[in-house]
Amino acid sequence: AQSVTQLDSQVPVFEEAPVELRCNYSSSVSVYLFWYVQYPNQGLQLLLKYLSGSTLVKGINGFEAEFNKSQTSFHLRKPSVHISDTAEYFCAVSVRSNAGGTSYGKLTFGQGTILTVHP
Amino acid sequence: NAGVTQTPKFQVLKTGQSMTLQCAQDMNHNSMYWYRQDPGMGLRLIYYSASEGTTDKGEVPNGYNVSRLNKREFSLRLESAAPSQTSVYFCASRAGGGANTGELFFGEGSRLTVL
Numbered sequence: 001a002q003s004v005t006q007l008d009s010q011v012p013v014f015e016e017a018p019v020e021l022r023c024n025y026s027s028s029v030s031v032y033l034f035w036y037v038q039y040p041n042q043g044l045q046l047l048l049k050y051l052s053g054s055t056l057v058k059g060i061n062g063f064e065a066e067f068n069k070s071q072t073s074f075h076l077r078k079p080s081v082h083i084s085d086t087a088e089y090f091c092a093v094s095v096r097s098n099a100g101g102t103s104y105g106k107l108t109f110g111q112g113t114i115l116t117v118h119p
Numbered sequence: 120n121a122g123v124t125q126t127p128k129f130q131v132l133k134t135g136q137s138m139t140l141q142c143a144q145d146m147n148h149n150s151m152y153w154y155r156q157d158p159g160m161g162l163r164l165i166y167y168s169a170s171e172g173t174t175d176k177g178e179v180p181n182g183y184n185v186s187r188l189n190k191r192e193f194s195l196r197l198e199s200a201a202p203s204q205t206s207v208y209f210c211a212s213r214a215g216g217g218a219n220t221g222e223l224f225f226g227e228g229s230r231l232t233v234l
Contacts, residue, residue, distance in 0.1 A: 009159065032220055043123070043209055043225030044162075051220050090161060105150055105213045105221060106177065109161035 002027040002093050004110035012116045015083055021076040021113045023091030030096035033074040034107065035065055038088045047089070050074065061085070086117045121145050125210050125226035132200045132233045140195040140229050142210030150213040151193035152177075152223065153185060155206040162209065168193055200233045207231070 007022040025031065032051050036044040048059025055067040065076045074091060091110040123144045132138055144151065149170045154162040154177075164177030168187040182204060184196045193212075197204060207230050211223040 004161075006161075036223075041227070043211075043227045044223070045225070046222045049220075049222070105223065106152070106164055106167060107162075107223060109154075109163070111159055111161045 002031060002095065002108045004091050004093055004108055006089075006091055006110035006113045008113050009111065010114045010116070012118060013081055014118050016080050018079050019077065019081050019085075019115065021089050021091075021115065023074045023076065023110055025072050025074065025091070025093050027072075027093060027095075031093040032096055033065075033067060034092040034094070035059065035063070035074070035076050036090045036092060036109075038090065038112075040087070044090060047076070081115070081117045083117050083119060085115060088112045088114050123210055123212055123224050123226035125208075125229050127229060128227065129230050130232070132197075132231065134201060134233060136200050137196065137198050138200065138231075139197075140208055140210070140231075141192070142194065142226060143192045144210075144212040144224070145191065146212060146214070146224065147190070148212035148214050148224070149190075151187065152211040152213070153183075153193070153195045154209045154211065155179065156209060156228070157206050165195065165208075197231075200231075202233045205231060205233045 003026045005024045013019045034049045035047040038044045048057050050057045050067045058064045092107040126141045152167040153165040156162045163179045166185040168174045171190045186194045207228045210226045213221045
């Protein structure tokens with residue numbers, strides 16, 4: 001089974017400051033990694049995903065994440081945040097297709113990190 | 120673009136009542152999912168349907184049933200609602216079959232309160 005731990009439940013930051021949202025995962029098989037964002041009263045939408053290749057992944061809205069296999073981490077970063085980035089962010093994993101079995105895209109989510117950007 | 124549509128958006132039930140949450144997607148996706156979201160717990164998978172005609176239990180299936188009515192529609196039923204089922208419910212869909220690389224597309228959620 002897989003598990004995801006988001007190390008911070010809330011992250012307050014001032015506008016134009018850099019931010020890092022931390023995510024660690026645990027799995028006995030290889031995984032794919034995702035970050036989703038949820039704006040108030042909306043569903044989740046994909047920010048970025050790591051499937052293979054370069055460990056630095058760029059997503060929408062200026063976000064990027066780095067996969068670190070040795071530390072089983074997938075931290076999300078943005079060099080300069082805007083008020084509009086205020087939202088809840090979820091890290092998620094799914095079993096890599098060639099790791100055996102077919103989990104049919106089932107995602108295991110972390111607990112979420114609420115990012116609040118202050119003016 | 121409608122994407123994934125959930126109804127109702129809000130519902131208040133009394134303990135023991137039943138109800139069905141409806142979900143429809145217009146993206147011709149094969150797989151559909153029901154998650155519940157509770158504060159501090161992220162999203163937890165209730166049931167999923169890998170393809171039309173199949174359904175499977177997720178992490179927290181107790182107290183729920185599902186029906187994959189056709190390729191577009193995937194409903195979630197609470198037969199006898201309990202206060203522990205107070206939550207926000209999200210339906211999602213995904214294009215792929217067995218491969219797990221595809222993006223999930225989410226509806227806007229259904230907020231259910233059980234008194």
